[in-house]
Amino acid sequence: MTGLLDRHLAVVTGSGSGIGRAIALGYAKQGAQVVALDIDGDSAAETVKAISRSGGKAHSFTLDVRERDRCRDVAAQIELKIGQISILVNNAGINRRNAFTAEPQAVITDWQDILAINLNGVFNVTHAFLAQLRATKGRIINIASIQSFMHVRTPNSPAYTTSKHGVLGFTRALAAELGKDGVRVNAIGPGFIETPLNEKVRATNPDLVRIFLEHTPLGRAGKPEDIAGPAIFLASDLSGFVTGSIIMADGGYRVV
Ligand SMILES: NC(=O)c1ccc[n+]([C@@H]2O[C@H](COP(=O)([O-])OP(=O)(O)OC[C@H]3O[C@@H](n4cnc5c(N)ncnc54)[C@H](O)[C@@H]3O)[C@@H](O)[C@H]2O)c1
DSSP, X not given: OOOTTTTXXXXXXXXXXXXXXXHHHHHHHTTOEEEEEESSHHHHHHHHHHHHHTTOOXXXXXXXXXXXXXXXXXXXXXXXXXXXXXXXXXXXXXXXXOOTTSOXXXXXXXXXXXXXXIIHHHHHHHHHHHHHHHHTTOEEEEEOOGGGTOOOOSSOOHHHHHHHHHHHHHHHHHHHHHGGGTOEEEEEEEOSBOSGGGHHHHHHOHHHHHHHHHTOTXXXXXXXXXXXXXXXXXXXXXXXXXOSOEEEESTTGGGO
């Protein structure tokens, strides 16, 4: 059977859980060899096992995207042991929901941690794999958010909104610069997706879920698998003339 991603080697950060794992599994189903990276190495190894069980080929490394030197080291190891990557998905991310007016130390910690992972982490990993992606005329897919455009008051932290605006800006800047090298750079903007990221808030704050669903024309929360399709499209030749774009996979949240 031929897949949309045959002969590709794809790296997915934060692929031990949620959206990242669904993308990794989706890519493997389309014929890509996958490298699962996560700060939680055991969870990345679980993703590899799930891919192997379904007949795919995958590898995992423990990686904290905040560690710039380690990102370079892992990129070099992958190139040496497996090959040059042609797809990079910057998915690793966290969220916390303290308002700017919350207890000052919590606000400061959130700002530092969220930007270190959601924005600087995207820089660190992309920079580490840049040479490989230029060599393969690769594709970069950044996981952005509804909050790349607005602040959703459910409540939410300003740091998260800032980080996701930054991810979209970075996507556009790189698309402009790397187009001449044949590298395409796009983003996906998920809406409310049921993952461990928001498990606690879903359990403790039914109002948040209600606010989201009332605002979503499709009337349901998303599943991680809802993001795999757009991620396959952006990684495949089906999107050969698409760069600098963001695909919203948000159930229509932004149209109402
Ligand atoms: N779930 C949603 O509703 C939603 C909506 C919009 C955007 N997103 C974005 O989607 C991405 C994935 O989120 P998810 O909902 O699947 O969350 P998740 O918590 O299920 O998965 C995130 C993964 O990232 C890993 N991770 C965290 N910090 C890391 C670090 N420093 N280095 C490497 N890996 C790290 C975690 O171990 C985990 O496996 C995030 O960027 C998030 O902001 C999620």
